[in-house]
Amino acid sequence: MxxxxxxxxxxxRTYGRGDAAVVAIHGLTATVRTGELIAVTGPSGSGKSTVLHLFAGLDSPTAGTxxxxxxxxxxxxxPGAVGFVFQGPSLLAPLTAVENVAxxxxxxxVTPAxxxxxAATALGLVDAAALSQRLPEELSGGQAQRVAVARVLAAxxxxxxADEPTGQLDATHRDQIITVLIETARHLGAALVVSTHDQRVATRLRRQWRIRDGRLCTDAGPAPVPTTDRTAGDLTC
Incomplete structure (x- = not known):
């Protein structure tokens, strides 16, 4: 079960006060269970990142529980209960790639050994083994993102x-990273939630939560997935 x-x-979740207040998320009622593979899709500014930050405990709701x-x-x-791949740079500047992952x-x-x-295994999975001794300033945006993914997988x-984890990657590394995330989640029995603009990424995941104006709508899975192999959605517009 x-x-x-x-x-x-x-x-x-509301940011600001009074006339300047912006409601980023409205009435979010949802459950994430072990083994689920979920894409959160929607336009920029719709609240995708806020949803992930709330799930991680990095942000607090202004209403609800x-x-x-x-x-x-x-x-x-x-540390380690939740792994978060941030949309922007998230590596610590004084540490090498392998030190960031570890x-x-x-x-x-976990013991240093x-x-x-x-860390070395995870870097290999994302095709970044050769980057292990480089500092973040020596990495391209795409390379840094692969190291950030390795850091999550290793833990x-x-x-x-994962908040737009493929935004800075070429097509080859995009497909590789999503494959590694999915296979790792399945191996661990973990849940995977990915926010993305890229429908090619979204269709790799079993469930799709579409967000519009801060509201999550009834989820829809990609067509190739049989209905009997999906969990019914919890969400309504």
Whole structure:
């Protein structure tokens, strides 16, 4: 039986106050369970990134409730429970690529030897082994993003969140990264939630949550996936 990792009930997120207030998310009611592969699609500014930040505990709702029953509560104090691939640069400048990948594991109590071995393996999976000793300033945007993906994979999280993870990648690396994310999630029994503008990425995932004006609509899976192989959506417009 799949475990509920994240549960949102009537969640809203507003930025600013008064006339300047912007409601980024309205009435988000959704559940993410182990093993689910979910694409969050929608135009720029629709709230995709806010949804992922709320799921990760990196942002707090201004209304409604969000809980993490399958993660033992708020994951922000436990490195490794949630892996987040950010849309922008997220590597620590003083550390090499392999040190960036190993850091979350060290913070979670993994031994240095195991962290180093898992970091090297993860870099190889994303075709970045040759970059292991480079500093972030020596990497292109696409190379840095592949290292950021490796950092998440190596930590073996229960919930993988990726915010436009292929935005800076060419077609070859785009397909490779999505394949690695999906295969890793399946191997770990983790959930994978990816926000994306790219329909070629979205159709690789089993469920699609379409967001419009800060509201998640009834989810739809890509046509090649049989109806019996999908979890019914929780969401309504």
């Amino acid at each position: 799949p475990t509920e990792l994240v549960r949102c009930t009537g969640v809203a 969000i809980t993490w029953p399958g993660l033992g509560g708020d994951p922000t104090g436990r 850091l979350p594991m060290l913070l979670a109590g 195991e962290a180093a071995a898992r 073996r999280p229960a919930l993988i969140l």
